[in-house]
Amino acid sequence: MARLVDIKHQRGFWSRVLIEYGIYTFFVAFTYLFLIGVPLWKGAVFWLYRLMRHKFVFEGGWAIVIAVLVFYTYIPLLITFENDAPGPEYYEQRNISPRAVNTALLIPTYRSAPILGRTLEAALKVFPAHNIYIVANGNSSTPLDNTEEICNAYGVNHIWSPVGSKIVALFVGCYAVNRFRSVLIMDDDCILPPNFIVVASRLLGKTRCIGYTIKAAGTNTKEATWCQKAQDLEYKLAGLQRCFSAKVGSATFPHGAISLWDRAFLQKTLEHHPGFSISEDWFLGDSCRRLGGCIKMCSAVFVETSTPASLLYGEMNTERGGFGEMTVFRQRFTRWNFFTTTGVWHNIAYIFGSWKLGGWELGTKIFVSQEIYETILYLLTPFILPVGLIIQPWFCVGMSCGILGLYLLQVIIFNEIHLRRKNERVRLWTVIGFYMPYKIIISFINVGSCYWALFKYGDTHWSGSSEGYWQPISELGKRRGSVAEDEEKV
Secondary structure, eight states, X not given: OHHHHHHHHOOOHHHHHHHHHHHXXXXXXXXXXXXXXXXXXXXXXXXXXXXXXXXXXXXXXXXXXXXXXXXXXHGGGGSOOOOOOXXXXXXXXXXXXXXXXXXXXXXXXXXXXXXXXXXXXXXXXXXXXXXXXXXXXXXXXXOSSSHHHHHHHHTOEEEEESSOOHHHHHHHHHHHTTTOSEEEEEOTTOBOOTTOOOOGGGOOTTEEEEEEEEEETTTTSTTOOHHHHHHHHHHHHHHHHHHHHHHHSOOSSOOTTEXXXXXHHHHHHHHHSOOOSSSHHHHHHHHHHHTTOEEEEEEEEEEEEOOOSOSSOOOOOTTSSTTOSOOHHHHIIIIITTTTTTHHHHHHHHHHHOOTTGGGHHHHHHHHHHHHHHHHHHHHHHHHHHHHHHHOHHHHHHHHHHHHHHHHHHHHHIIIIIIHHTXXXXXXXXXXXXXXXXXXXXXXXXXXXXXXXXXXXXHHHHHTOOSOTTSOHHHHHHHOOOHHHXXXXX
């Protein structure tokens, strides 16, 4: 029914082409007429230069930026990760089964047959086979690979969803596991550690979701690349930041790779979710908080998840499901940061319009404000940084180096204290020699993706392209048949 509604409201091919190239023309005209203007008139960049040179210069103004930076960067370091969860021998000595018998494991998959076996082998050490549900999905009336055969071999449940969407797969699976009180949703490339604990007992009061800290798979082996080691450090640091925000309020959203939910509340959250196939985990957190659910964190274990092996260049694995083995650049630029800019409006609406978390709201809104602050910085960087270099080049360079130094100090403290406690410390050379250059490149990617996301969101929104955010409209026109043909397929 959802696909039929999409087909019904989709604009014609030539209408979409006209709108798409009209938007291209609008952005080009806006860039020149409003921002540049020369030689017709003086554009906004010129007036920004005048303001920064004569009006925005006041004594100690830089201290505001540094104070906000230090607050959001160093405050999370005041807490530590939880102690490690006990291993299997702990339960064997006490004749206790560590398996989670009252919680379902829900794994949405797309062409995941090549990697599913390893995922299930690890999951079966924690969950009974009949508690595991694989929801394979794709835009087809029949399965796309032999995932069902693999599920039968391991004795786990298999469901085929003929709509290619992770959110739809979760929605279908949520009804399939309706006899369970809680459900752990997990990506198909996550490997549960032997000491994984299902903390369903923490789902009390307003706490409706538990996020887990994650790490990059393969970082303890020789096969891990420098890029994967940098992502590993990045994921763990993000995990600590989420743990702190969960302490003072609620995490903004759980990691998309794995999270534990109250099943009935997850069903309501999915009904509230706008259904976007990009940044779906961000909107899960947004919907959860708007409905009055707190998102807490469990840091007793680090769950492995696959990460791209290269930063800028690499070939996609067409045999792999989902988005394939892409580079970090493609992952961030075309997926993770797609709603970074438009998410500002959702965050502002949440700050002023949602108060269902009670006493947890204040701490939660502080970290929701951080997302807005970071996005605004990314949007202003292409204008503020060049103008600052023109007006006071040495001061601007010094400030930039000082900010990088503060970030480096944060990572060193995190690595030497927090990760050392968890026996997850990385070599100092990795931090200095690769992680900092990696983060600088990621910052430029974030800046570019903010504008690209704003542009592409407008393109897909006004053109009515509902089959995929990143498929060219011309290709959609070639592939799409008549409404009657699509109805017959559905």
